[in-house]
Amino acid sequence: LAWWLAHTRTRLKPLIEAVTALPLVLPPTVLGFYLLVLFAPGAPLGGAWLGLTGHTLTFSFSGLVLASMLYSLPFVVQPLQGAFEAVGRGPLEAAAVLGARPLDAFFTVASPLALRGYLTATVLGFAHTLGEFGVVLMVGGNIPGRTRVISIAIYEQVETLNFAAAHLLAAGMLVFSFA
Incomplete structure (x- = not known):
């Protein structure tokens, strides 16, 4: 997502960036409530997960992890997007001229040059998730040994x-x- 946002020219980019940043402005209990609704077994996402895994997303460790990831999304996407934008097109074009395929250029050129962005995203995402309360309680509950x-x-x-x-x-x- 961060790579795509850094390189896309679509008119939808501001909308996607705004949706990605929503967890920054939504109260955690509001986001948690809507994730609880979305993860419910009768909802499309929750039902699909139940069909694939045989387990529910609500009040489960998997649901708690997914909700935490969504809640921390802006803290991960924004630093990575900035890092990928800072890499620019020059190094990628040079890699292409030297015969690198796009995926090779991403892993051998862009990713190493964006290392600080990866580190920042990891630290911010982890720290933000570590202390989270509202989203975790709404989606995972407080089940000893499972979601506490x-x-x-x-x-x-x-x-x-x-x-x-x-x-x-x-x-x-x-x-x-x-x-």
């Missing part, structure tokens, strides 16, 4: 007034964030 994540575990400890456990979990996330 640390941000929900912290909330649960605070809700039961177990501040010592909440502090321990939160401090662990804080240390992990600086690692």
